[in-house]
Amino acid sequence: MPECYGKLAEIFEHQVFELHLGEERGRKTDFYIPYMMNDALECYLVLRDAWMTGDYLELDPEEYPIQGQLAWRDDKSALIVKQGKENVFTIWFAELTEVFQCYQYHRIGHFWVQGQEQWRQLVYMVGTVYEKYQYLGDAACNTEEQAFMRLIEFSPFRYWSPVGESLDDRYPSTREGALCMKEMALEAGDKGYARLAGIYARFPAGFLKRKLAKKLCSPARQGLYENIYEKIRAASLKYPKRVYGEELDGKILGERKRIHQKLHRAGFSGKYPVYTKGNVQIVAAEEHPFTTMEAEDFTFRIRFMVSRCRKEKEMGRNCGFFSGRGREGRIQEDLDLLLGELEE
The missing domain is CATH 3.30.310 (TATA-Binding Protein)
Incomplete structure (x- = not known):
């Protein structure tokens, strides 16, 4: 079956099904099902020329687990959705397709946590790139992005979380992440930080993590910061801007x-x-x-x-x-x- 059916199965497997009304054409319409939507990517499935029997309710999937089943009759397909024991609805559709588009993200700024916002902004951008690669691989990331995205695996970098909680449970800590930061520091002429990142790659001790995180706050890291930002900017510019009308x-x-x-x-x-x-x-x-x-x-x-x-x-x-x-x-x-x- 087409790959988009696999994405539909993933959506139900991870209990993240959402349904949105799309373009209307008389008695028929398109329905949108988001797969991955973030500041760098919009990827969603489209049920084309569809109509619904029953109603979609916005229920908590933890309390009302969602199940999906496909059925076929003549030249039409049906998606039958059960929301716990409370609700069942069916969407008949002519075709299931996918919309996939990457966008620029280097001007994005979400400021939820005070202090060191310059680093928190970069952590957010790198994490956004890393996540789209996790889900969609090379199709969603250019070579420039793949050169810096493993920075998120360097724990002292993601110490400056853009949200009010640690990111350590969301991303792994790896030797490759530390070596990626070492390379960035060497490119910026910051030999001191590169040396410490290299040591951390071999001995990822907690005290060294905190030391490396705090050292990012120093004005001596200005060159490293600008080097990383410029790489993010160059990679982002390879994509189009969002167009809203x-x-x-x-x-x-x-x-x-x-x-x-x-x-x-x-x-x-x-x-x-x-x-x-x-x-x-x-x-x-x-x-x-x-x-x-x-x-x-x-x-x-x-x-x-x-x-x-x-x-x-x-x-x-x-x-x-x-x-x-x-x-x-x-x-x-x-x-x-x-x-x-x-x-x-």
Whole structure:
């Protein structure tokens, strides 16, 4: 059977079945079933030219386990779904297909945990790439991504979790992950951190993990940080941007233009998304909705990573977020409020 049927079986096996109404065409419609949706990838199954008998209920699968069964009659297929003992519905459809599209992700910024946001942002991006490779392999990752994605297997790197809990149960810790970080450090000319990462590859002791994690906060890691970010950016740019349609695409471009004009009027130089003025740097980070099946209350928005260093010569991408005297890094949501604070 086509591979998409295997993905459908996985969805039921892992109890993650969701059903969304897609395109409507008269009495028939398409139904969407998400397989993997994240900031770098949208992959979902489509039941085409379908109609439903019964109702899909949003029930907790832990309390109401989901079972799926396929049946055929004449030239039609049927997906029969049982939600515990409470509900049964059937979707008749003409064809099961798959939508698979990778997107850019290097401007993404979700800030759920305060402190060292510059590293938490990279951990989120690398973890997102790693997960799409886990599920979909080479088809979902280019060679540039495969060169850095094992960083997530380096425990001191993922110590800076972007969410309010440890990531150690989600990703393995491997020698290859430590060697990947060693290579990144050597490329950045950071021989000290490369040496420690090499030692950690052989002796992954807990005290060394904490030491390596804390050392990432030092301004001495600026070059390593920028090296990793540039690799992520180059890999991300190989993919297209999300396209939402004329209205939302126009709103996004307009918002970026508005920010650019305001910052230049305030004396900043640069181009979107990075601007500097003296010893202050502002980096715009974005949150993007999915192109389909997005929650109604989730919209595109921009937040700002604000850095202040003691001297202009210390400036680098998000330099203020690294711990050090005279350095300050914070997240600001309101640009007008931010500019007002900087003028004071």
